[in-house]
Amino acid sequence: MARARTPRSAPAPRSRWRRRIVITLQVLIGLAILAFGALVIAVYVARSQLPSFDELKSSPNGQMIRVHAADGSVIASLGPSYGEWLSYDRIPTVMREATIAVEDRRFYDHPGVDPVGILRSFVVNYQRGRRVQGGSTLTQQLARTVFLSNQKRIGRKFREAILALALERKFSKEEILDLYLNKVYYGGGAYGIDAASRKFFGHGAERLSLAEAAVIAGLVKAPSNYSPTADVDAAKGRAGVVLRQMVRGGFITQAQADAADVADLKLSPEPRQNSARYFTDWALPQLDTLIDETQAPLEVWTTLDLGMQRDADAAIRANAPPGVQGALVSLDRDGAVRAMVGGKDYVSSIYNRATQAVRQPGSAFKLFVYLAALEAGHKPEDKIVDEPVTIDGWSPRNDSRRNSGSVTLRTAFAYSLNTVAAKLGQEVGFSTVADMARRFGITTPINTHPAMVLGTSDVRLIDMTRAFASVANKGVAVTPYGITRVTANGQEIYRHEVDRSRVLVAPYVAAEMVDLLQTTVNTGTGRSAQIGRPVAGKTGTTTSLKDGWFLGFSSGLTTGVWMGRDDARPVSGLHGGTAPARAFAAFMKPATANRPIEQFETQVTLPEWQLEPDEEAYFGQPDNGTAMVDEDGNPIAAPSRDDGQQAEDDGVPQAPPTQPQQQLDDLIDRVTGRDAPRDAPPPREVQPDGRRDDRRRDLPPPVRQPLQRPLQDERPIQ
Template identity: 45%
Template sequence: MGWLLRTTLLLTIWGGLALGAALIFFTWDLPRPEAALATTRRPSVTLEASDGRLLATSGDLYGEAVRLAELPAYLPGALMAVEDRRFRSHFGIDIIGLARAAIANYRAGRVVQGGSTLTQQLAKNLFLTPERNMRRKVQEALLALWLEQRFTKDQLLEIYLNRVYLGGGAYGVDAAARLYFGVPAARVTLWQAAILAGLPKAPSRYNPRVAPDAAIHRGADVLAAMADAGLITEARATAEAERMALPRRPSGDAGWFADWAQDDLAEAYPGSGDLRLRTTLDLRLQAAVEARMEALLAGPGASAHVGQGAVVVLDAADGAVRAMVGGRAYRASPFNRATTARRQPGSAFKPFVFLAALERGMTPDDTVSDAPLTLGRWSPGNGHWASRGEITLETALAQSVNTAAVRLLQRSGGARAAAAVAQRLGVQGRFADNASLALGTAEVTLLDMTAAYAAFGNGGFRVTPYGVARAESADRLLAAPRTAPQRAIAAEAAAAMRRMLAAVVRGGTGRAAAISGRSVAGKTGTTQDSRDAWFIGLAEPLVIGIWLGNDDGSPMENVSGGTLPARLFHDILEEIRP
């Protein structure tokens, strides 16, 4: 009897020590729940198109804090039906659910069901890392028990609904409802609630914006679960499943614009926290540009070995960017060829040379020789142009006559004077300090070139491209950084340039850009061996810049600025014609 008592005492002592050691092991780095309940997150940035439709989000997006009484009963009902039907009755850990999951997993020979309750999920989301191991599962259970003691069931459900991650950077049902459906959580329909309730299982896989078909299929499963739980009838579940329809995003590759619009946000809005930015992007125009460029690259572009392209559409009056495509597919290559790539513009640079000549007192009707020209060991050619002797400046620009452009460069102060004109209109880059600059041997970006041409259409004002029209933080309007248009050239010189650029489209190298019933002006540009092809055109109130080429600089096949780029300009204008 004494032996049994001693043994029992020893086992109790050692068992207590083992239990204490286990508790220390599982809890020594357990977070303080009270402190962890305080929200810590990255500031969010929400980009809206010019009409207010959602364009993109980054950071951690939170909506309004919601109360159960404010929500339709079917929203929390859908969540409990699919995630934790015994939420109201268990103590934080569902023994029945764990047993059911263990049996199902044993029969399947793999993990097919989980037994975590909503409280355990909340503990994991609030306090723990996503890693999967026994220690973390025990900590999750301990924290779930603490939460059940600290809060009522309604409070736990409210915390969950306001904190759960639902994909796309959205935390909480209100942020997700606004992100995916454009309405607050209090106004979601039954089928929308079902889609939201289906997201916690796999927020990325069922994201309605990324995988609409998967989101709808998951939402239908949630509706079936609600019917099985007796929350709705099977007939209503079927009817709601048939109503599910997620609209296609109007633009698939506005990522280049979103990235560009968010450059230097920390400097532009220091310490502002969450930001809501209304951008200048026109979704209808953006979609038209994307569709037309992809059609061209997939059709005639493929035959001509054109691998990439870029398009920028600006409001000529103030530089607002209405559309931007930085390549063929953003997800395949987010590198922005419209804003970052520096390529030679070819003859698209000539307007700056001609403007320098106008500012030296010449007019579009004055003449210049188009005869052959040799400077040292360099002799610029004129392609198929047959020399006529003396031609007007208007004809020289319309037909893109190289020898005439070089002579105008020499008359107007040389390469440095032409580079200074381009820089005055906003073109930054590397400029050759020799006569070849007249033929476009600079290295420039499409965005700079397009903005510079705006001055030819707006009466002579330099514009600085911008993408943010309105900024708001915590219901407070912020000043959106923007540079006002500034007089850069005389109105008379701008009008003369506009006249000559119109001649390019009317009867010169840019005839493919002409569109019936609309005044169009512009300039073509082609570099050696057709490595780059440009067209930059004016069609009030827009200026549209287009570049086609290959990332590795390989030649295209018989592509010039007056062929595919000019045709793409024409197609875009046709697409957006009222």
């Protein structure tokens, strides 16, 4: 009897998965072969289109740019400077080895693109959590220098790799290194090692020592950061890195590296530059985003007013205390930068404190606090109690260490009462104040600690100036710009268009803010900024007198001034209402001299001077708006001072000391703009509420023009 067979289990599922894996691998291999074939074709097509060595040798090293001021005069001619072309055998060995050691140790081993270097840079950057090392080879850098731009785009990196592979197919390693060392940019307009050697050391590249070669080789990574004319210490520090890499690569011994005394290098003196270079250094890099032309010579017309620039430079030099730096930015009503000073001396420091430095603004930041309060419904005449306050453990104090009881917002702003600013910030919300600052163009991070209302977040001068300009522009956003148009070979390739469409706050809010700002200049902390015509502005001083600010506007021109030390050490006597306000006035008087006098929508209204606690606070030193924070920027409670001059318990302030009649009369005349006889001052009258009437009986009091609130559907565009 035949035995029945037991059916075997079919391995069908495993076979199906195996077939899928095999097919997938075959597809991937096929795609890889196609990609490799396409790469080979692309490389050889690019190779066939590359210029010859002699053509590359004679090609221009960069782009010529002529920069014009607003009146058309040429203020700068920028472009390549280069010395003698050095053939490979004339280039010092130390220069070749220093370059290879720091930029591409595997230069003689890779075909133009180095997978090992790319993988190494990826690992290092991942471990550090940021980009600290690149994977580009010397050949890729040469391709980028000669044929491409510095834009960080994937497409550009792919073209760069194709060109690098093509260059390696067409030229020898010696020719590539020769092209590189004679064409790469070393900063300061110098292309090639001979131009760099002459610029920084005053002699040709054939005479470069090991230490000098290390300095020049170290410039390629970041010419502006490591330039000996910009930062000698950074340049020499980078040269030390190059020497260590040369030792590591076996090019020199440790003894030779130790003998190369980088610290004693003698640099060639830099030709004198004027302060307009701060402006051109800020404006010209914007060409990369405005135009695509990278070869043809360019004519660039800018907004810079040379007369204003000279006045701005003189104002900063004359008013900044010894050892203190100063910066100034002045914007026209459309955002055109008319003057920019980034420091007292461009030759000694090209660091632009107007656009690069981030410092605490002190009470100048109250602009955003009061804007938020006005937008929330407050009016300048609204009453608020100036009294001790504690918010989340932070107790701000007024600079006078006094409290004045019930005051108007106008009085609180004019005399920079910190307690009132803190209460307003708490009422509207500290995040709302931060949002207002960002709305008005503050680009730096803003904290939302309670002390932020006193300006504890770092800001840039140009951003703060932009914010004040937007207030002057009736709440419409103002964006600073420096380039008006660009031409190449006689053809216009760019023209600036002003955007007037972005409304930041309703016009009535901006007008009320101007009301407060002009009171500050006329009778408050900014009196030194008066220029004989309507001015609105705000002072700012930070903890321990480290920074002094004044920002204001008049006749369509908005100007911001900052002063302080680069190392953030305190400066005795530096208040926003002293040197910065005086520099503002010294600049604005000539800058607005030929402009029509423009009245603000609201006439200046006197604050409640009777509520000021003492004569010094009214006629003496301006309040510095001190922000009490610790080293980490966290708010701390200020020590109280019981000097017997505190407000009474019921919140009614003490009566101020008697003011000299003539002094008060002069103040009234200056604020109201009226010239009345001074030989027979009228008697004072006592009002029903017990206050004295110090107005002249023959003159009406200053009147604030009424403002119409918008309807509910006329809210500002956010």
